[in-house]
Amino acid sequence: MAEESETKASGGTAKGGGAGPVLGIVLPALVAGLAAFGGAKVAGTHPASSSSAPSSEASEAEKPPGPTLALDPFLLAIPDANKKTHAMKVTLAIEFAANAKEESLKTMVPRIRDSTLGYLRTLAYDDAFDASASEKMRTQILERVRASGASDAQHVLITDLVVQ
Numbered sequence: 001m002a003e004e005s006e007t008k009a010s011g012g013t014a015k016g017g018g019a020g021p022v023l024g025i026v027l028p029a030l031v032a033g034l035a036a037f038g039g040a041k042v043a044g045t046h047p048a049s050s051s052s053a054p055s056s057e058a059s060e061a062e063k064p065p066g067p068t069l070a071l072d073p074f075l076l077a078i079p080d081a082n083k084k085t086h087a088m089k090v091t092l093a094i095e096f097a098a099n100a101k102e103e104s105l106k107t108m109v110p111r112i113r114d115s116t117l118g119y120l121r122t123l124a125y126d127d128a129f130d131a132s133a134s135e136k137m138r139t140q141i142l143e144r145v146r147a148s149g150a151s152d153a154q155h156v157l158i159t160d161l162v163v164q
Contacts, residue, residue, distance in 0.1 A: 065154070065155070066095065066152070067096050067105060068094065068095050068096070069108075069109070070091075070159070071091070071112065071113060071116070073090065073091040075088075075089050076088055076090075078125050078128065080125035087164045088128060090120060090158065091161075092116065092141065092156060092157065092158060093156075094145060094150070094153050094156055094157070095154045097154055099152070105150070108149060108150045111148040111150070112148055114148070115144040118144070119137075141156045
């Protein structure tokens with residue numbers, strides 16, 4: 001009798017365990033699985049962006065680049081505010097439109113290097129460390145490359161920048 005009252009108080013059966021421990025393990029796992037499935041289902045029905053029409057920046061980024069022209073590194077000395085010179089090494093690559101011919105790009109290398117070096121010589125030491133200045137540097141170099149005759153240039157990639 002004492003055993004019966006103990007098992008009834010604990011919620012189990014006389015044989016031990018019962019359905020309580022099994023439900024304690026299976027039920028939370030089942031609820032978690034259903035919640036994960038429901039969350040994935042809901043997330044799959046909503047678009048990734050808030051607007052239904054893709055922006056021009058997104059469609060431009062999805063286009064594969066055309067030929068890329070990797071330039072030899074530029075080595076130059078740039079002055080700081082106290083007119084002390086510091087060594088700078090910059091390596092660039094220029095991406096062109098998909099319709100650009102690689103053979104014609106190779107003939108443009110001397111002009112591209114000349115226009116780029118002309119701009120890099122105007123940089124100050126402090127500009128080389130400023131993160132916002134690197135975007136300005138890309139824009140200025142791209143304008144100069146296009147002005148030198150390579151009108152198909154699309155992007156300037158700064159692949160290496162070392163300043164001492």
